[in-house]
Amino acid sequence: GAGVSQSPRYKVAKRGQDVALRCDPISGHVSLFWYQQALGQGPEFLTYFQNEAQLDKSGLPSDRFFAERPEGSVSTLKIQRTQQEDSAVYLCASSLFGGPTDTQYFGPGTRLTVL
C-alpha cells in the first residue's frame, strides 16, 4: 500500500513568513509523529498524535510551531514567522498503534529553507 506522503517536498520562505507542511500517514495508522532533521544530524522529535489528540508536544522548539490533526488522519505542521534557524527537513512518521515498540514509518520529508 501507499506509504507516508508529505507536501510540499521543498519550501522556500522569506524570514517572517508563515508556512504549512502537510503529512498524509499510512491509512489506518493511529499514531503520527513530526520530527525535525538538521543537516548532517539525526531526526529530533517535535510532536506526537494519537488519532486527533496531540499527546506530546514537548519537542516543539517555540510557540511559533503548531501542529494539528483534526480528523485523526492528515496532519499539518505550521510554523509562524519563520526564522533562519527553522531551516531543516521536517519528517512525518506514522505507526499502527504508537508506543515505544511500534515501528515508525517515515515520509520523504519537506525541506524548508528560510532566507
Added chain:
Amino acid sequence: GESVGLHLPTLSVQEGDNSIINCAYSNSASDYFIWYKQESGKGPQFIIDIRSNMDKRQGQRVTVLLNKTVKHLSLQIAATQPGDSAVYFCAMGDTGNQFYFGTGTSLTVIP
C-alpha cells in the same frame, strides 16, 4: 536525557565485503532499538529492529546485535552492495512514544 551515539561518522567498504556499523546508547531503560537507512533526499527507511529481550536478530543480509551490558548496538550488512550506500541511523524507544536518533554513519560502498 537520552543519548544515542555512533562510533564512526563515515565508513567506506569494498563491494562484496561485510559492513559493521556501531551505536552506543546511555539509557538502560530502552526497550526497543531500530536501524534506519536514509538515502539522499529521502526519509529514513526501516531496516531491522530488535527488542531488549533479544541479543541478535537477522534479516535479509542484515543482522542486528544488542549488548545490553555495555549498551551497544551494531548493524552488520553482509556482502555490501553499491545500493547500500546511505546514512544509517540507530534509534531507540523507551517508555515514551518518541524515538531518539543518533547522528548517523555515512556508508560508502566502493565498487
